[in-house]
Amino acid sequence: MTKSEIIKILNEIGLLLELKGENFFKSRAYYDAANKLEVIQEDIQTLVSENRLGSIKGFGKALTSKITELVTTGEMEYYTKLKETVPKGLVSMLRISGLGPKKIMTIYKSLGVSTIEGLKEACENNRLLDLPRFSKKTKDKILEGIKNYNEYSEKFHYPIGEVLGSELLKYIKASGIVQRCEAAGSLRRKKEVLKDIDILVSSDEPDKVMDLFTSHYYVKEITGKGETKSSVVLQNGMNADIRVVSDSQYPYALHHFTGSKEHNTALRHLAKKQGIKMNEYGLFKDDELIICHNEEDIFHVFSMDYIPPELRENYGEIEAAENNELPVLVTNEDIKGVFHTHTNYSDGNATIEQLIIDCINRGYSYLGITDHSKTAIYAGGLTEEDIKRQHEEIDLLNEKYHDFKILKGIESDILPDGSLDYNERVLQSFDFIIGSVHSAFKMEQNKMTNRIIKAISNPYMNILGHPTGRLLLSREGYKIDVEQIIEACNENSVVLEINANPYRLDLDWRHMKNAKEKGCKFVISPDAHSIKEFDYMRYGINVARKGWLEKSDVINVLNKDEIVRYFM
């Protein structure tokens, strides 16, 4: 049983308990445990076998014994029995906007409806109207919720939120009726996928802001409109929320709406221990406001360093901020060059020289060329002959652009048996090699892990490309033991790629802190197939920051001479 399976079960128990109308705090104990497990980097099997789970805060007697049972036997009697008492469809109904556990249970108990299809049928035949507190409006709202669930239950890649968010901000700022205005929520925290866009505004005319926001031409539907808060669905199905506060409340509100929920809960808990009440309107000691002019001031009230939004995931940032141990996060400006770029030798659309010129314009001082290797026929992988030709061209270009360095690389397929794609003589001819899996994705976990570890231990391999192969919102990563891969990379001095393509963002930031603590190095790479895709770099920086990475953890902050020495 893997950690992620355990996390899933704990979360599901939380949902089931909510549906059953149990004490909400009991549900929350399960959610909290699931969240904690996600943060804990240590192997869950080890924690259980060494009886250390119970010493972690949030894991009391009951949870410890239940998780132990799950880890050792693969089953949990409590969960199995609990599942039997709640029809499966009710859990998925929770994902319909406007429906919570109470309403779902009322519908189920009175009408026996236990699927979304059944619910739709019941609404259409007006069978809900006899229930207490269910009117025509409630029914219409549920139908709307079902429609939205079917159409828009998905999340969105970060760049979509980035574009829509900045347009909305520009529009609101241009009105002249707001003082401060910025994106909050997961957009500000630079999450790799977003559910919605949160916008915070300070203004003396909240009613006008509400009208302004809800009348933007992006808005397809207004789902809520109050005095200081409105919610809309945009044309592409993404939700957007706006909140207005007075300018003096803005810093507190900005922190509040930036979240994450887990970070806020943890900080409020800490505040409460110090006798401070914390909400979106302020920090209060004995009902007296503690004046803060910006977010920095808020953290200073708690004798903490400022926590950048990217880190606010309750992954240990609060403790680190208390102990002056927060990382100095890597920035865009730190990056001195890029690797993992494809040219028109394989499936890229630019020439090597076009890439060079663009890199120089962006202020980079080196470029690693890595076209696909010969097995990747679908992507025009390079034959030995192509490689020779490309290397000759690179030699000439290195002479022409003598202040710039072009490194000869290849993105070699990691073949199903774990070997790289050329013989040793050819492998030797490169300055560096990225190894990536592009085929036979469906291997069983052990086999896949061993395949990749074998490649990592190949002395010619320098970088592990998109380590898990995931495509955000469309394809799960291949089944691998990430911990073992990280271990192998560390032992063999193989650099972990942070693939900055916003559809990948792979390695996942949740693994970075652990890998960094183990001693691993990272490279942030655009995986560019065109000049335009060098723009991807900033998404890679975003997640590197979320993964607590500092300049010293990343190799493409090195200057031209240092990077040449690095691969020697």
Add this chain to the structure above:
DNA sequence: GCCGTTTTCGGCCCGACTGTTTTCAGTCG
């Protein structure tokens, strides 16, 4: 279900909006 430097019981973060009802429950973030 968890937790405790006032606590082993009684809390557990907090407020806006909606809809239904006329004082509040449910949902959401």
